[in-house]
Amino acid sequence: MVTQDVRFSVLVLNEEVRSLILSLLRKNEQSNVGIAELNELLDSTKKKEDLIILIDSEAVLAYGAAVISKLKMSCTECRLILLCSRVHRSMVKHVMELGAYGCIIEPYPEWEFSTMVRSILNGQKIDKKITASKAKRQGRKPQGN
Secondary structure (H helix, E strand, O other): OOOOOOEEEEEOOOHHHHHHHHHHHHHOOOOOEEEOOHHHHHHHOOOOOOEEEEEEHHHHHHHOOHHHHHHHHHOOOOEEEEEEOHHHHHHHHHHHHOOOOEEEEOOOOHHHHHHHHHHHHHHHHHHHHHHHHHHHHOOOOOOOO
């Protein structure tokens, strides 16, 4: 998984899930990872474009489903991935409607995680190419380069 341009923020309250996800990120040589609390995450995500937020169903239950909306308002370009326990899978539809990018149901298979992250990264690369192409046609220097 190529993830050098992306950062991960982990808001996962379940210790077993957090350990598994951090292990997966390390295994895929992802070093740009931050474990966050909600207020810290809301403050640090403003105007970020290259951020993937991993949030578990325990955090959604603890903070309420509105946490998804708050994170999306704080960081409109961020991609949120819900890590959902089987017990709480009924929340998936509502969380997706609130703006989550995707959901992975436990046992959180590595291939599913990698596929979702790869999809996000491919979308970002396409968006950057389109932005650069539009700027070039308009005679402007592309932003972020």
